[in-house]
Amino acid sequence: MHLTQLTATDMAAKLRAGETTAVELVQAHLDEASTAFVFINADEALAVAAEVDAGKYDHTLAGVPVVLADVLVTENMPTAAGSAYLDGWVAPYEATAVARLRAAGLPILAKARVAEFGMGQESGAHEAVANHQAPFAVVSDTAGTARHIATETGVVAVKPTYGAISRFGLVAAVSSMDTVTPIARNTADAKALHQVMVGADELDPTSVEYDWDFSSEAAVAGGTIGVLTEQPADVTDEAWATYQAGMEKLQDAGMNTTEVTMDTLGQAAQAAHIIGAAEFSANLAKFDGIRFGNRVTPDNGTVQDVITASRGAGFGYETKRRIIVGTHLLSAGTIDSHFYPAQKIRTAVINEYNTAFKSVDAIAVPAGIQQGEEYESTNAGIGASLAGLPAASVAGVHICAPTYADELVYRISAVVETTAGAAA
Amino acid sequence: MVDNIAATAHIALTEDERQRLTAEFDPIIDALVVTADEQLPVTVNPLPVNNKLRADVVANELSNEQALSAAPESQDGQFMVPAILDGE
Amino acid sequence: MKTALQTYEPVLGFEVHVELNTVTKMFSTATNAFGDQPNSNVTAGDLGMPGTLPTINQAGIDYGIKLGLALNCTIAPESRFDRKQYFYPDLGKNYQTSQLEPAIAYDGYVDVELDDGEIFRVEIERAHIEEDAGKLTHIGSTGRIHDASASLVDYNRAGVPLVEIVSRPITGAGERAPELARAYLATIRDIVKALNVSDARMERGNIRCDANVSLMPIGSETFGTRTETKNVNSTRAVAAAVESEIIRQAKVLDAGEAITQETRHWDEEARSTRSGRPKSDADDYRYFSDPDLVPIVTDEAWIERLRAELPENPLQRRRRLREEWAFSESEFRDVVAAGVLDEIEATVVAGATAEAARKWWMGEIARIANEKGVSPEGLGVTPADVVEIERLIADKTINDKIARQVVGHVAEGEGRPTEVVEARSLAVVSDEGALTTAVDEAMAANPDVVERIKGGHMQAVGALIGPVMKATKGQADAGRVREIILEKIG
Known part of the structure; x- marks a missing residue:
């Protein structure tokens, strides 16, 4: 079997068994590199691989190559976050998640194409993983986007509990929802990648202190999962059949199912859009053409003109629209009529999840629903982002569980993916 | 409306963008109406974490060269911008 | 001003910004220091670089709470940080991290002692923690044909912790308004100095005062339109600015015109304020809670631990010392004015009599310091030195005249008094x-x-x-x- 056809876990096993080398693994993937990547880090990846082969690292995943969505800030490689404003920028610091990957000896193959500031359906990382150009990748999930694209591309995305993986060095879109997220062709690989990056970080005050334990081999049997029993209007027959197949697997594995409905999710998309646009508008104010990024200087322009022109030239239409909407939503009057109510809806969503999780261990709904163009995700996908829940998109099923129950999400995901179509 | 907000947000719009956004703006805002129980508190951080404080110890400083490494324009170790008049 | 005050009652209000003397900045781990190489005390976060996040300096919070306690404030059980948004090149993120509601401390008061010893209570609305902005320098053209000039930006000061102390409107000061303004600012300075939460050097901008002034007809309950005179940075200047603004506003009102709500600037040379930009209460900064930071939740144990560290209130301390030392009012006022209260106290604690301590600090030490253009405490003569000199006089090793010479030699860095006496063979001839x-x-x-x-x-x-x-x-x-x-x- 060609090296790129292996799972990350198998690659690691072959490396440890001496059946391949890290340099071979990196080279095999570099040979497949495509336009999914905006920067290919060939020389450095091969150099790290050579160090792995020389025995410098002892992490189990050392030598298994990884790809980073270009919203993760890296030293020695440019970071543009899909924006003309940042094009060509190289940071003098690095994201904590990336630093942890490097410390474990994972060669970084490439930076992958993203929609501007990660807000949209464009994801070279998902493409690359689906097409065996990388065994796994690190992306950003803001309001379900990465999980939604995973459904479209047939890969597994597991958004951790908010704050489980440091956001330091993740180009901020929506601070209260952005989550560094592993994607892979199967659950085990996503979980392995997750474990390299997880853990509190003093550079991120919203990162959480928690004694993570991913070692459980426990079966899901005996647990209860909240499910949908009736096909929603916006779920296609095909998507519903896929979902039901996944639920059967869980029942076969001994999970009890019970119907769960979440009334507050009806307003989740609007609330996430409001909060998202508002935070986005403020987070992007730092892109002003003064300290970094691409400046545009109009003739006889004042400093304020320079800021306006640089942002005008550097941002694409959708970014501008989101900033302008967000600016409006935080303005006098609208902040009371829209923004604060959206933050209250968020509270209601969290409360409703908390209530639901008193009777179920996790909730599974169909992953494949199209919603609007701003946040293409399901209400459940958005709900998990609003509430900071760990959530997986796997084989057409969206699974979420209480905060800190990331490990349970992985175990349920591993069962769901045994349905046809989910394979490495 | 759009022009005023774009000015506040310091974003130059092309004429095409301006027209498109003018047409899209009101429908977007109208679609974003939510009705919440007023008694509920707002949620800012999704997880209830408090008091993440750090020690008062110097770390992670950039050198002057690193600080200016991506500056579009600089002089004498400082970032340079067109003149700013007093009084804002 | 007297004429003005026959018709109008002045209403004052102060916003005092205090720069805290923490080791690092409020929301970054960069050095909090004055006068270093530009853009060297910065982290990527101070420059607003992508993906960076703020972190909260525990010392900044502790100092803010202590200052709040010293101002007799309630400490917020829960407060958080908010983004105050406006585009300006001295803000690396184009928003200032500040506190909207609630502030870390609120609803306090401070007792201000006027020249004649009368106590005037000023109510404190709030004291909140925020960050300072960077520094802009305007320079001439550098080879460009059309540009008149450019500005340089140094972010070393960006992110330095500030506590902004906001008073409630102050009425009833009447003709003593300028005196109250001066005494209020001095009181705040004394408090932060005693707390050691700030270097408290006004000439360096460690304490900056915005003074709000309005007039209303005597007997009226409705405040007039106010102006805000920005960055008045000495106790003398704030008194002068308040007086000048009272006179100016009275003239405008007497002429039947309306006061423009605006910020004004104090012109030290012209001894008057000049118009700045119009300011309305409707300035929309689009404040919202910073989602990158989590709430500050205080509890009794934390607050009491900090309360236990509070020094004696400066006003109470002055009253206690005046009594203990039995100085006359004018003697004591001179001591305070000379800024040697701490030195005299330390000298007394070290074993000298209050009278002897006063004699030295107000006499020879002050004279030499004045000659050298330094402050008495900066001369290099310590309270222990003064005690030692007094002992040398008492045991007749030296006489008064020689003692004064010894002080001079100690100030020159020749050593402690005994060493000087020995090295220079200054002991009295007792043979x-x-x-x-x-x-x-x-x-x-x-x-x-x-x-x-x-x-x-x-x-x-x-x-x-x-x-x-x-x-x-x-x-x-x-x-x-x-x-x-x-x-x-x-």
């Missing part, structure tokens, strides 16, 4: 033989004086002491010399 010889010589050289003393003119003794002191190079104990002369003549 009776040498003294007797010097007395004999003086008596032999001045037989007429000896005769006059024998004739009962005791004050003529001085005419013999002089030559003896000269012979011993001033190092004789004048009292002992007198005794020897009288024994011989007696």
Whole structure:
């Protein structure tokens, strides 16, 4: 079997068994590199691989190559976050998640194409993983986007509990929802990648202190999962059949199912859009053409003109629209009529999840629903982002569980993916 | 409306963008109406974490060269911008 | 101003920004220091670089709470940080991290002592924690044809912790408004200095005051339109600015015109305020809670731990010391004005009498310091030195005149007083033989004086002491010399 056809876990096993080398693994993937990547880090990846082969690292995943969505800030490689404003920028610091990957000896193959500031359906990382150009990748999930694209591309995305993986060095879109997220062709690989990056970080005050334990081999049997029993209007027959197949697997594995409905999710998309646009508008104010990024200087322009022109030239239409909407939503009057109510809806969503999780261990709904163009995700996908829940998109099923129950999400995901179509 | 907000947000719009956004703006805002129980508190951080404080110890400083490494324009170790008049 | 105040009642309000002297910035781990190489005390976060996040400095919070407690405020059980948004090049993120509602501390008061000892209570609305902005320098053209000039931005100060203390509107000061303004700012300065939460050097901008002034017709309950005079940075200037603004506003109102709500700037040379930009209450900063930071939740244990660290309130301390030292009001006021209260207290604690401590700090030490253009405490003479000098005088090792020389030598860095006395051989001549010889010589050289003393003119003794002191190079104990002369003549 060609090296790129292996799972990350198998690659690691072959490396440890001496059946391949890290340099071979990196080279095999570099040979497949495509336009999914905006920067290919060939020389450095091969150099790290050579160090792995020389025995410098002892992490189990050392030598298994990884790809980073270009919203993760890296030293020695440019970071543009899909924006003309940042094009060509190289940071003098690095994201904590990336630093942890490097410390474990994972060669970084490439930076992958993203929609501007990660807000949209464009994801070279998902493409690359689906097409065996990388065994796994690190992306950003803001309001379900990465999980939604995973459904479209047939890969597994597991958004951790908010704050489980440091956001330091993740180009901020929506601070209260952005989550560094592993994607892979199967659950085990996503979980392995997750474990390299997880853990509190003093550079991120919203990162959480928690004694993570991913070692459980426990079966899901005996647990209860909240499910949908009736096909929603916006779920296609095909998507519903896929979902039901996944639920059967869980029942076969001994999970009890019970119907769960979440009334507050009806307003989740609007609330996430409001909060998202508002935070986005403020987070992007730092892109002003003064300290970094691409400046545009109009003739006889004042400093304020320079800021306006640089942002005008550097941002694409959708970014501008989101900033302008967000600016409006935080303005006098609208902040009371829209923004604060959206933050209250968020509270209601969290409360409703908390209530639901008193009777179920996790909730599974169909992953494949199209919603609007701003946040293409399901209400459940958005709900998990609003509430900071760990959530997986796997084989057409969206699974979420209480905060800190990331490990349970992985175990349920591993069962769901045994349905046809989910394979490495 | 759009022009005023774009000015506040310091974003130059092309004429095409301006027209498109003018047409899209009101429908977007109208679609974003939510009705919440007023008694509920707002949620800012999704997880209830408090008091993440750090020690008062110097770390992670950039050198002057690193600080200016991506500056579009600089002089004498400082970032340079067109003149700013007093009084804002 | 007197005329103005026959018609109008002034209403004051102050916003005082205090720069905290933490080691690092409020939301970044960069050094909080003044005057270093530009853009060297910065992290990527201070420059608003992508993906960076703020972190909260525990010391900044502790200092804010202590300052709140010293201002008799309630400490917020839960508060958080908010983004105050506006585009300006001195803000690396184009928003300032500040506190909207609630502030870390609110609903307090401070007692301000006026010149005659009267206490005026100023209510404090809030004291919130925020970050300072960077520094802009305007420079001339550098080879460009069309540009008149450019500005340079240094972010070293960006992110330095500030506490902004906002008073409630102050009424009832009347003609003492300028005096109150001065005393209020001095009181705030004394408090932050005593707390050691700020370097408190106004000339360096560690404390900056915005003064709000409005007038209303006497008897009215409705405040007039106010102006805000920005960055008045000395106690003297704030008094002058308030007075100047009262006079200016009264003229405008007398002419039947309306006061424009605006920010104004204090012009030190013209001794008046000048118009700045119009300001409305409707300035929309689009404040919202910073989702990158989590709430500050205080509990009793935390607050009480900080309360236990509070120094004595400066006003209470001054009253206590004045009583303990038994200085007259004017003596004490001079001591306070000279800024040597701490030194005198330390000197007394080290063992000197209050009177002796005052004599030295207000006398020779102040004189030398003045000559050198430094403050008395910066001269290099310590309270322990003063005690040592007093001891050397008491045991007659040196006399008063030599003691003053010793102070000068200590100030020059020649060592502690005993070392100076030793190194320079300044100890009084206590060798009776040498003294007797010097007395004999003086008596032999001045037989007429000896005769006059024998004739009962005791004050003529001085005419013999002089030559003896000269012979011993001033190092004789004048009292002992007198005794020897009288024994011989007696």
